């Protein structure tokens with residue numbers, strides 16, 4: 116049985132707790148700075164257990180001491196972007212919030228694995244690793260599972276087939292320069308380029324890259340949270356069940372893909388120890404070029420962090 120703490124009880128945090136509770140992992144603690152918010156949502160989710168049939172203990176708190184001895188901590192605290200903003204525009208505000216969050220995780224849950232969700236994803240995940248002082252393999256970010264889920268959903272719509280049969284792969288930074296990989300995307304084992312024309316694939320790639328912004332524009336306030344929480348739970352499940360799933364995650368690179376000392380979305384093996392392996396894929400020259408440009412945005416963001 117695992118203890119999971121979710122920092123931030125907003126849209127992403129609370130929806131994540133709801134999905135996690137249904138898996139019956141053991142105990143879930145939800146924290147926020149707003150008094151009453153995590154407590155009220157936790158009580159509501161406890162009562163839902165009687166109807167949905169789960170016995171997970173869910174509690175809400177404003178006190179970091181309650182995350183003590185967590186096996187897994189999921190960070191969703193911070194602000195979401197508004198229409199017209201890039202994720203990088205959130206650096207200043209969110210890095211202040213995450214500095215405080217990270218120091219408390221290091222203090223109260225020093226043996227935990229940490230999944231960061233707060234944007235700008237790759238830059239803030241770097242801040243969490245540096246501020247907690249945790250080993251890089253124990254700190255990683257959620258991005259590629261969401262981006263690949265969007266790509267898969269658009270592909271299924273185009274092919275008029277079940278989403279269940281599409282396995283997509285998206286790597287790189289969780290920003291405007293992410294890299295969907297059609298050559299590593301399959302529909303029941305059939306490579307995507309055999310099913311759709313280059314022009315159609317290019318259209319779906321573009322929609323995937325703008326997938327977060329498309330929802331931000333529609334909502335006018337806040338950003339996506341149903342697909343993001345589903346993606347977080349897929350990763351959390353791999354950690355608590357030690358299932359060694361191969362999933363894209365923002366991982367600390369030490370030479371892989373020609374990158375050193377930054378967090379970047381890459382396929383990894385996820386288990387109880389966090390990132391247990393990083394898989395290196397062969398890319399075409401354009402994809403390498405986009406990765407290099409994306410890494411520059413991440414380095415620029417890291418240089419703006421006050422850590």
Ligand SMILES: NC(=O)c1ccc[n+]([C@@H]2O[C@H](COP(=O)([O-])OP(=O)(O)OC[C@H]3O[C@@H](n4cnc5c(N)ncnc54)[C@H](O)[C@@H]3O)[C@@H](O)[C@H]2O)c1
Nearest residue numbers: 123124125126127147148192193194195232233234257343
């Ligand atoms: N990685 C991804 O793919 C992805 C997907 C969706 C959202 N996000 C990011 O996740 C973050 C949260 O999004 P959301 O939609 O849940 O926002 P939200 O505004 O609904 O919730 C954020 C919560 O964080 C809380 N908070 C603020 N400061 C805090 C602190 N110091 N300690 C604890 N809690 C604090 C707020 O009170 C609020 O309840 C944003 O930065 C957003 O961009 C990332």
Ligand SMILES: O=C(O)C[C@H](O)C(=O)O
Nearest residue numbers: 196202234327328338339
């Ligand atoms: O788009 C955002 O700002 C939120 C998140 O990163 C997403 O991709 O939905």
